[in-house]
Amino acid sequence: xxxxxxxxxxxxxxxxxxxxxxxxxxxxxxxxxxxxxxxxxxxxxxxxxxxxxxxxxxxxxxxxxxxxxxxxxxxxxxxxxxxxxxxxxxxxxxxxxxxxxxxxxxxx
Numbered sequence: 001x002x003x004x005x006x007x008x009x010x011x012x013x014x015x016x017x018x019x020x021x022x023x024x025x026x027x028x029x030x031x032x033x034x035x036x037x038x039x040x041x042x043x044x045x046x047x048x049x050x051x052x053x054x055x056x057x058x059x060x061x062x063x064x065x066x067x068x069x070x071x072x073x074x075x076x077x078x079x080x081x082x083x084x085x086x087x088x089x090x091x092x093x094x095x096x097x098x099x100x101x102x103x104x105x106x107x108x
Contacts, residue, residue, distance in 0.1 A: 002021065003100070004016060005102070007031060007104065008101075009037065015034065023093075026093065027089070028043045028089040029043070031104065041053060048089070052074050055081075055086070056085070057103045058100070058102045059084065060101035063096040063097060065090075071086070080108065085105065088104075
């Protein structure tokens with residue numbers, strides 16, 4: 001199954017992309033797959049919640065999983081934090097996230 005996700009890149013351009021829900025992919029991996037951020041600027045730690053390079057602002061969705069302690073700790077030390085900040089590496093693509101809209105946080 002696939003879901004639709006809208007990702008606003010760091011240039012402000014919105015991309016409506018299709019995302020598989022059966023591959024255990026994360027938002028960070030989806031951004032990389034569609035090359036929506038320059039190589040080496042997203043998922044620097046490989047998805048271990050240790051760098052916040054995949055921080056994004058979730059602008060439309062209520063079905064997100066709870067933040068883990070690791071995600072909360074990393075966001076506490078990250079730049080450009082907003083109330084809706086999440087780490088893309090910690091959000092797995094699932095059918096209940098169909099229609100998710102997010103903006104990639106600025107690079108620091």
